[in-house]
Amino acid sequence: MEKKAAFLHAPRTPLKVDTAPFNQPGPHEILIRNHAVAVNPVDYKQQDTGVQIKSFPCILGMDIAGTVVELLSQQKITDKIAFTDVVVLPLGLTTACWGLFEEGYLEIVAPSASEIPPSENKEKVALVWGGSSSVGASAVQLLAAGGYTVLATASSKNFDFVKSLGATHVFDHTDSSIINQLVEASCGKQVLGAYDAIGADSTARLCVQYLHTLGCGKYMTSLYTTDTGDFPEEVTRVGKSPPPMQGRDGGAPLWNNVWQDFMGSGLRNDKLRTKPDAFVLEGGLERINEAVDLVRKGVSAKKAVV
Numbered sequence: 551m552e553k554k555a556a557f558l559h560a561p562r563t564p565l566k567v568d569t570a571p572f573n574q575p576g577p578h579e580i581l582i583r584n585h586a587v588a589v590n591p592v593d594y595k596q597q598d599t600g601v602q603i604k605s606f607p608c609i610l611g612m613d614i615a616g617t618v619v620e621l622l623s624q625q626k627i628t629d630k631i632a633f634t635d636v637v638v639l640p641l642g643l644t645t646a647c648w649g650l651f652e653e654g655y656l657e658i659v660a661p662s663a664s665e666i667p668p669s670e671n672k673e674k675v676a677l678v679w680g681g682s683s684s685v686g687a688s689a690v691q692l693l694a695a696g697g698y699t700v701l702a703t704a705s706s707k708n709f710d711f712v713k714s715l716g717a718t719h720v721f722d723h724t725d726s727s728i729i730n731q732l733v734e735a736s737c738g739k740q741v742l743g744a745y746d747a748i749g750a751d752s753t754a755r756l757c758v759q760y761l762h763t764l765g766c767g768k769y770m771t772s773l774y775t776t777d778t779g780d781f782p783e784e785v786t787r788v789g790k791s792p793p794p795m796q797g798r799d800g801g802a803p804l805w806n807n808v809w810q811d812f813m814g815s816g817l818r819n820d821k822l823r824t825k826p827d828a829f830v831l832e833g834g835l836e837r838i839n840e841a842v843d844l845v846r847k848g849v850s851a852k853k854a855v856v
Contacts, residue, residue: 556609
C-alpha cells in the first residue's frame with residue numbers, strides 16, 4: 551500500500567509531497583485511509599522555527615479524518631460524520647482536554663457522559679482566552695458540559711458563535727477595560743484558572759494580569775514558547791511541558807473518559823459539536839502549503855482543511 555505525505559525538510563522551507571514509509575497498526579492502534587486533514591497554528595510555527603521537531607525530514611500535522619480499514623483490538627467507532635467536519639476536532643479537543651483536566655495542569659474535573667454536573671459547578675469559573683479558536687472552541691464546550699461558569703474572549707463578530715458553544719459570558723479581547731470586566735464577572739466565585747488558547751506573549755500577559763488582579767489562580771497555555779516574564783507570586787504557571795500524547799495500555803483513564811465515553815455521546819446529543827467550521831481547500835496534499843499560509847495569516851472562527 552502506497553502512502554504519501556507532505557514533508558518538512560528544514561525550517562522556513564515549503565512542504566514537499568513524497569512517498570512515505572508505511573507502518574502496520576499495533577495494539578490499541580487503527581489504520582485509517584485518510585480523506586481530510588486540518589491545519590493548526592502549531593503547523594506554521596513549526597515550519598517557521600522547527601520548534602518541538604526532533605529531526606528532519608518530518609511530517610507535520612495532527613488532525614486527520616478518514617475510513618478505518620484495520621483495527622487489532624476492540625475500538626468504539628462513533629456514528630458517521632462528514633470527514634471535513636470531524637477533522638476539526640482531534641488536536642483542538644486533545645489540547646483542551648489535557649490543559650483543562652490532566653494532573654499537573656489546571657486539574658479541573660472533566661465532564662461525564664452519564665452524570666449531570668453538580669449544581670455547585672456554576673459557582674466555579676474558568677477563563678478561555680481565544681474562544682473562537684480551535685482549541686478555545688473545544689475548551690469552552692468541555693467546560694460548559696461540566697456545568698462550569700465559562701468566561702471567554704473573542705472578537706465582537708464572533709460573540710454569537712462562542713456563546714453558541716456554551717460560554718456564559720463573552721468579552722471583546724480588544725476592549726481596553728477587559729481585565730476589569732473579567733474580574734467583575736469572576737467575583738464571588740471559585741477561580742479554576744485561565745486557559746490561554748492563543749499562546750501569544752500579549753495574551754499570556756493579559757491572562758496573568760487577570761489572575762493577579764483576583765489575587766490567585768493557575769495559568770495554562772497551549773504553546774510552550776510563550777513568554778510571560780516573571781510571574782506574580784499568587785499566579786502559578788502549570789503544564790510547562792507537553793504531556794505524552796499516547797498512554798500506555800490503550801490510554802490513561804482521562805483519555806478513555808473523554809475520547810471513548812464523553813466524545814461519542816457528546817457528538818450524538820449535541821454537547822460536543824465539530825467546531826470551528828471547516829474552510830475546505832479542495833485538491834489534496836498539493837494545497838497543504840496554501841492552507842498553512844492561510845492559517846499563518848490568520849483565520850477567524852474557521853479551520854483550514856485540505
